[in-house]
Amino acid sequence: MGVIYRRINKKTGKAYIGQTKSTDRYGERIKEHERANPDDEFDFEIIGTAKEGKDLDVLEETMIRKHGTPKKDIDNKRHQMSDKNYNNAGGTESKPGG
Numbered sequence: 001m002g003v004i005y006r007r008i009n010k011k012t013g014k015a016y017i018g019q020t021k022s023t024d025r026y027g028e029r030i031k032e033h034e035r036a037n038p039d040d041e042f043d044f045e046i047i048g049t050a051k052e053g054k055d056l057d058v059l060e061e062t063m064i065r066k067h068g069t070p071k072k073d074i075d076n077k078r079h080q081m082s083d084k085n086y087n088n089a090g091g092t093e094s095k096p097g098g
Contacts, residue, residue: 002056003050004063009075010041016075019060021052057081058089065093067083073097 003095007016015018019025050059061080070076073096081091 001049002052003046003049004056004060005029006047006063006067008043010043014073014075017060017063017067019056052084054089058086058091061086061091062093065095069096
């Protein structure tokens with residue numbers, strides 16, 4: 001099972017939504033975030049699990065949409081899926097403001 005997680009930057013309060021392909025990989029991903037951002041402190045939380053592949057991408061995109069707009073409200077640089085792919089895969093969450 002893949003993991004969707006939320007990383008909260010303790011300085012800014014902004015969330016980042018990410019995915020890993022397995023629970024084993026989740027611990028390594030935390031370390032990667034910490035190495036890449038040595039001046040920041042984060043809280044991490046698993047917010048969902050899904051089968052790797054399309055199901056995991058849909059869940060990640062759903063959580064991104066629930067938390068805000070990339071680059072504005074959250075630290076994500078982009079959406080995980082286009083509107084067309086998300087809707088075709090069964091996604092139902094609207095983008096914020098949309």
